[in-house]
Amino acid sequence: xxxxxxxxxxxxxxxxRFSLPLDTNIVTVVGPNGxxxxxxxxxxxxxxxxxxxxxxxYKSYLRHNGKPFAWLRARVGNTPGPSxxxxxxxxxxxxxxxxxxxxxxxxxxTRQYAVLGGDVSVEEIxxxxxxxxxxxYRVRLEGAGLSQAIRRVLTLEQGATDxxxxxxxxxxxxxxxxxxxxxxxxxxxxxxxxxxxxADREQHGLEHQLxxxxxxxxxxxxxxxxxxxxxxxxxxxxxxxxEILPRTELAELLAGIRGARPQLTGIKxxxxxxxxxxxxxxxxxxELDAQGETLRAxxxxxxxxxxxxxxxxxxxxxxxxxxxxxxxxxxxxxxxxAAQGGADHERLANVARDARALxxxxxxxxxxxxxxxxxxxxxxxxxxxxxxxTPDFEASFRRALDEAGIRHSMLxxxxxxxxxxxQPAVEAVLAGxxxxxxxxxxxxxxxxxxxxxxxxxxxxxxxDRAPAESxxxxxxxxxxxxxxxxxxxxxxxxxxxxxVENVTEGxxxxxxxxxxxxxxxxxxxxxxxxxxVDDMYFGSGARERQLRDGEAALRGIxxxxxxIAxxxxxxxxxxxxxxxxxxxxxxxxxxxxxxxxxxxxxxxxARLRExxxxxxDSHAAAxxxxxxxxxKRLKTSNARDNGARxxxxxxxxxxxxxxxHHQLRGEQVDRLKAFRxxxxxxxxxxxxxxxxxxxxxxxxxxxxVRREIDRVERRLEEGHWEQDPSxxxxxxxxxxxxxxxxxxxxxxxxxxxxxxxxxxxARGAYIQVLRNTxxxxxxxxxxxxxxxxxxxxxxxxxLSNDDLALSSAALHVRFEFDKKGWIGMDDGEASGxxxxxxxxxxxxxxxxxxxxxxxxxxxDEPFAHLDIFNIDKVGAFLKSTRAQYILTTPATxxxxxxxxxxxxxxxxxxxxxxxxxxxxxxxxxxxxAA
Numbered sequence: 001x002x003x004x005x006x007x008x009x010x011x012x013x014x015x016x017r018f019s020l021p022l023d024t025n026i027v028t029v030v031g032p033n034g035x036x037x038x039x040x041x042x043x044x045x046x047x048x049x050x051x052x053x054x055x056x057x058y059k060s061y062l063r064h065n066g067k068p069f070a071w072l073r074a075r076v077g078n079t080p081g082p083s084x085x086x087x088x089x090x091x092x093x094x095x096x097x098x099x100x101x102x103x104x105x106x107x108x109x110t111r112q113y114a115v116l117g118g119d120v121s122v123e124e125i126x127x128x129x130x131x132x133x134x135x136x137y138r139v140r141l142e143g144a145g146l147s148q149a150i151r152r153v154l155t156l157e158q159g160a161t162d163x164x165x166x167x168x169x170x171x172x173x174x175x176x177x178x179x180x181x182x183x184x185x186x187x188x189x190x191x192x193x194x195x196x197x198x199a200d201r202e203q204h205g206l207e208h209q210l211x212x213x214x215x216x217x218x219x220x221x222x223x224x225x226x227x228x229x230x231x232x233x234x235x236x237x238x239x240x241x242x243e244i245l246p247r248t249e250l251a252e253l254l255a256g257i258r259g260a261r262p263q264l265t266g267i268k269x270x271x272x273x274x275x276x277x278x279x280x281x282x283x284x285x286x287e288l289d290a291q292g293e294t295l296r297a298x299x300x301x302x303x304x305x306x307x308x309x310x311x312x313x314x315x316x317x318x319x320x321x322x323x324x325x326x327x328x329x330x331x332x333x334x335x336x337x338a339a340q341g342g343a344d345h346e347r348l349a350n351v352a353r354d355a356r357a358l359x360x361x362x363x364x365x366x367x368x369x370x371x372x373x374x375x376x377x378x379x380x381x382x383x384x385x386x387x388x389x390t391p392d393f394e395a396s397f398r399r400a401l402d403e404a405g406i407r408h409s410m411l412x413x414x415x416x417x418x419x420x421x422x423q424p425a426v427e428a429v430l431a432g433x434x435x436x437x438x439x440x441x442x443x444x445x446x447x448x449x450x451x452x453x454x455x456x457x458x459x460x461x462x463x464d465r466a467p468a469e470s471x472x473x474x475x476x477x478x479x480x481x482x483x484x485x486x487x488x489x490x491x492x493x494x495x496x497x498x499x500v501e502n503v504t505e506g507x508x509x510x511x512x513x514x515x516x517x518x519x520x521x522x523x524x525x526x527x528x529x530x531x532x533v534d535d536m537y538f539g540s541g542a543r544e545r546q547l548r549d550g551e552a553a554l555r556g557i558x559x560x561x562x563x564i565a566x567x568x569x570x571x572x573x574x575x576x577x578x579x580x581x582x583x584x585x586x587x588x589x590x591x592x593x594x595x596x597x598x599x600x601x602x603x604x605x606a607r608l609r610e611x612x613x614x615x616x617d618s619h620a621a622a623x624x625x626x627x628x629x630x631x632k633r634l635k636t637s638n639a640r641d642n643g644a645r646x647x648x649x650x651x652x653x654x655x656x657x658x659x660x661h662h663q664l665r666g667e668q669v670d671r672l673k674a675f676r677x678x679x680x681x682x683x684x685x686x687x688x689x690x691x692x693x694x695x696x697x698x699x700x701x702x703x704x705v706r707r708e709i710d711r712v713e714r715r716l717e718e719g720h721w722e723q724d725p726s727x728x729x730x731x732x733x734x735x736x737x738x739x740x741x742x743x744x745x746x747x748x749x750x751x752x753x754x755x756x757x758x759x760x761x762a763r764g765a766y767i768q769v770l771r772n773t774x775x776x777x778x779x780x781x782x783x784x785x786x787x788x789x790x791x792x793x794x795x796x797x798x799l800s801n802d803d804l805a806l807s808s809a810a811l812h813v814r815f816e817f818d819k820k821g822w823i824g825m826d827d828g829e830a831s832g833x834x835x836x837x838x839x840x841x842x843x844x845x846x847x848x849x850x851x852x853x854x855x856x857x858x859x860d861e862p863f864a865h866l867d868i869f870n871i872d873k874v875g876a877f878l879k880s881t882r883a884q885y886i887l888t889t890p891a892t893x894x895x896x897x898x899x900x901x902x903x904x905x906x907x908x909x910x911x912x913x914x915x916x917x918x919x920x921x922x923x924x925x926x927x928x929a930a
Contacts, residue, residue, distance in 0.1 A: 002076045002087045002144050004044070004886075005095060010071035010122060013039050013061040014910050018919035022074075022886070024902040029888045029920075031907030036917065037888040040907070044886070047072045047100050048146060049113075049138050059109050062102060065916070071122050072100040078117075087144035093117035099125050113137035165838035166826045169810030173797060176777050176811060176846070177770065185766060186806065192759045193803070199752050203745065210741050217734040223722050224731035230721035237712045257675060260668050267661045274654040281647040288640040295633035302626040309619035316615045320608040326601040355575035362568040366561060373557050376550055394435050397457045406448050407440035414438070414486060417539040419479040421518055422499065426480055428520035428531035429497065430538055433490065435459040462487045474498055476516060497522075764801035771799055774811065780845035781813065790837065791816030813842070 004022040009015050013036065020040075029037045039061065042052040052058060062070055078086050078096045088096045099114040099122070112131040120128075132140070167175065177186065390398070394410075401408050411433055417423050436459055439448055445463035452461050465485035471477035477494035498515040500506040506515040506523055516522045520532030778794035785792035793816075797809040814822040817834050825838065906921035 002078065002096070005075040005077060007040075007044065007047075007075075008071070008073040008122065009043055010069075010073075011062070011065055011067040012043050012070050012072065013064055014917035015039075015919065016065075016916040020905060020920055021903060021922060021924070024924075027886045027903045027905065029886065029905045029907060030890070032909060033890060035907035035909045036920075037907055040905070040920070041886065041888065043072055044074070047074055047098060048141060049134060058102065058111070062104075062109060068104045070102045072102075073122055073125070074098045075119050088115060088117075088140070089143075091115070091117040095119055097125070101126075101131070115140050165835050165842060169812045169825070170808075172813070172825070172842070173774070173809060173811035176773065186770075189759060189762070189766070190803075192755070196752060196756050196759065199748070203748055203752065206741065206745055206748075210738065210745060213734060213738045213741065217731070217738050220727065220731040220734050223724075223727040226722035227725065227727050230716075230719075230723060233712045233716050237709065237716070254675060256671050257668065260664060260671070264661070264664050264668060267657055267664060271654065271657045271661055274650055274657060278647065278650050278654060281643055281650060285640060285643050285647065288636060288643060292633065292636050292640060295629060295636055299626070299629045299633055302622070302629045306619070306622040306626045309615065309622040313612070313615040313619045316608070316611045320612050323601050323604050323608050326598060327605070330598040330601070352575045355571040359568050359571040359575065362564045362571065366564045366568070369557050369561055369564070373554070373561070376554050376557065391435070393455075393457070397437070397451070397455050400451050400455060401437070401448060404447060404451060406444045406451075408444075408448070409438050409440070409484065411436040411438060411486070411490075412538055414482050414484045415538045416481045416483065417479060418481055422476070422479045423536060423539065424520045424532055425476065425499070425516045425518055427533050427536050427538060428522060429476065429494065429516065431531065431533050433460070434537050436487070437461045438465060438484075438487070439463045460487075464488060466491065471495055503528075760801065767799050767801055771796075774799075777811075777845055781841060784841050784844055785815075788837065788841065790841065791819075791822070792841070793822065815841075 006019055006021050006023065008017070008019040010017045015036070029040055031037055038053055042056060042058070042061065045052055046058040046061075052060075075095055075097055078088050078091060078093055080086050086092060095118060097114070097116045097118065097120040099116070099120075101112045101114075103110055103112070111134065113134065114125050114128075114131050115137070116125065116128070116130065398408070398410075411430075412435075415426075415430070417426050437448070437457075439445060439462065442463040442465075445461075448461050448463070451457075464487070466488040467485050468477070468482045468491055472495050475495045476497040476499055477491060479499070480494060496514055498506075498509060498513055500509070500515045500517055502517055503521060506517065506521075506528075509515055512525070514522075514524045516531075520530060522529060522531045774796050778796060781792050781794060793814045795812040795814075797811055798805065799809055800806075813825055815825075815834070815838055816822050817837075826835075902925045904923040904925075906923065908918050908921075910917035
């Protein structure tokens with residue numbers, strides 16, 4: 001996270017132009033009410049694309065002075081963080097300039113932003129014209145550490161920061177979720193459920209409307225059936241005279257033949273298209289293969305050229321280094337000439353002896369430290385990747401298991417400790433089981449044991465595992481969780497051990513009860529003893545501690561190696577100088593004898609440097625050419641793979657189409673043979689398509705035809721029929737409405753059920769994110785409370801995928817001041833200063849981020865209503881954190897409010913009749929050295 005170093009404003013509110021330093025951890029802005037303290041903070045918020053305080057926005061500060069433009073420019077730090085990466089990477093400058101230009105165009109105010117390396121003035125930024133849009137600029141700020149959580153904290157209004165402790169527990173939880181971005185997600189989920197409820201009510205209304213349409217449809221269908229039956233009987237009586245049964249079979253065959261023709265033609269056309277596409281893809285793949293071979297050869301040639309230029313560059317550098325060595329030897333000889341006259345030989349002998357002894361001692365120490373460095377580096381590599389450091393014997397045995405195809409895991413990989421306070425106790429009991437191997441398949445036990453015997457693996461290889469069930473209340477197993485099945489004997493052992501607060505409580509237990517204290521003092525049937533270990537191995541807490549300790553050890557070893565290199569170089573130089581004088585070496589003679597050699601070295605120096613530069617340029621060009629050829633070959637290879645995949649799909653589709661074509665063609669041939677055999681028995685005039693299709697559907701034999709004639713005449717004479725043809729149109733209209741509404745209701749029902757299920761499942765999956773947010777905030781509170789010397793307890797809410805549980809969830813926080821007992825957030829027992837301290841803890845915890853330390857906070861009047869003692873406590877707390885604070889305070893406060901600040905900015909009101917307000921006065925605390 002970056003911090004502010006300076007701020008420059010141009011035409012902001014009533015300020016014409018001035019610059020302010022902000023290069024300290026705590027900056028106090030003091031002045032009377034209305035003198036511009038909040039105006040200064042809003043300038044910083046606008047520069048960071050954050051909303052201004054209250055109901056203001058950046059436009060309200062630009063309407064006062066009448067100028068059509070304004071500038072906000074800040075110089076911020078770009079120092080590397082714990083990971084070594086700079087906030088504004090790829091900018092590598094120690095400082096970065098952030099700028100915001102606001103212009104009035106077409107009656108509207110527009111903002112443009114810039115991020116430039118170094119300290120760049122407003123005029124130079126205007127000349128460069130390298131501006132960013134709002135979205136891209138926000139992305140750059142987020143990459144530099146200005147997260148959504150910090151942005152929301154910085155937008156808190158004046159007076160809200162010192163009243164956070166007055167929030168009810170549920171309101172505090174809502175604020176935490178809102179700051180960390182979870183409140184909007186929960187609101188979206190609730191909005192989705194409300195919309196689903198509204199859609200469900202609408203669904204019931206449409207279903208009632210469907211039932212009404214169904215009743216009307218039944219009545220219309222009854223009338224339509226009566227009309228259709230009357231009309232059909234009349235037509236049937238006329239048609240029955242000329243229709244005969246054999247035509248029914250012929251009509252069926254004809255319909256089958258005609259219906260299969262379009263499908264058969266379409267399948268044949270698809271086979272032709274797929275065959276043509278297969279040939280085209282084969283041709284393209286051949287061309288890509290040939291192109292790939294050409295590019296492979298070209299890449300090989302480019303690689304050879306790159307290697308050759310690298311060799312030339314190395315040779316040129318070596319020659320330049322040799323020439324530099326000659327020049328350094330000449331300078332050394334000249335120093336020795338000056339040192340030989342009047343030398344004290346006894347003192348020089350002592351100097352040479354002591355320097356050689358020191359160099360040998362430093363060499364031995366360097367060898368030992370480099371061995372330690374190798375071990376620490378391998379450990380850090382494992383810890384940074386989320387794994388533990390694996391000893392050589394364990395790594396060797398695991399490789400043997402992997403080579404044998406035996407799936408397994410380590411006990412340390414599935415253990416997590418739920419309560420950090422009991423970490424030492426769990427570590428003490430599990431210390432002897434750190435390297436236990438767990439087999440995924442019990443059937444691999446024999447092969448794994450054979451490998452254990454072969455490698456002499458001294459730890460258990462467990463084949464039988466059982467899931468961890470409910471633990472006995474108060475047992476050690478209750479604070480341990482397993483991500484997979486664990487050895488059953490280990491579960492029983494942990495469940496048998498009872499957790500006690502101290503030895504006194506343990507002694508009160510029964511004689512057969514095993515117990516352990518949080519510090520690791522363990523009692524079993526044989527007696528009691530301390531099992532505590534110095535390091536931690538299980539759970540995420542162990543990994544984090546090992547990583548911190550390893551990084552600290554690595555930094556210490558690297559610093560000592562740099563000191564040893566410098567000290568050893570100085571010692572060898574002193575020894576060489578003293579020994580050269582003691583041997584009586586004539587440096588002046590060497591200078592004379594090698595004068596030509598040294599002169600030639602000086603003459604060759606410029607040429608050799610030019611050779612190095614020339615070969616470096618050649619190597620860079622060769623490297624660029626190689627990368628271009630490699631990229632081109634990679635694109636060709638990707639195109640070839642895509643083409644091969646497409647060809648395989650085409651060939652599969654072609655095989656399916658050919659198989660389908662053969663099947664349909666065989667069926668069509670059989671139908672044609674049967675049709676030709678029956679056609680000779682049917683007159684040509686009676687083979688019409690319509691007549692034969694209708695006949696095939698209605699009749700089976702001549703006897704049935706005669707019986708049907710009698711039945712039709714009888715029904716026409718005796719029945720009561722609907723004879724209005726309009727009932728058909730009415731029936732079709734109601735049927736269309738009914739089917740359309742029914743289909744729409746079915747689609748709505750499916751969509752509603754799916755949306756409800758997805759919403760419920762998505763919110764259930766998001767519950768873990770909410771738990772992580774609350775745990776992160778609780779952890780931040782505890783870390784900050786330790787800095788302030790205040791006790792904090794946080795009761796984490798029970799979060800589950802239930803509307804009632806989520807709506808009633810609350811975050812309860814208790815505080816302890818001066819060991820006087822625990823008090824709530826706003827229960828009336830805390831003093832005004834304690835209320836402010838509680839609010840500050842709640843506020844700073846909202847923006848604290850362990851991955852990106854530092855940052856900055858804007859707080860309006862944090863010292864309001866505090867006495868001198870509490871002002872000092874608040875100031876000490878602010879100084880103990882690692883963030884940068886920009887505070888405001890009225891001019892009437894006690895002078896103790898300035899104690900934590902190293903930089904004070906004094907605002908003043910605009911003088912009557914003046915166009916511009918006075919710039920801010922700057923007061924900097926005098927350093928101790930002064």
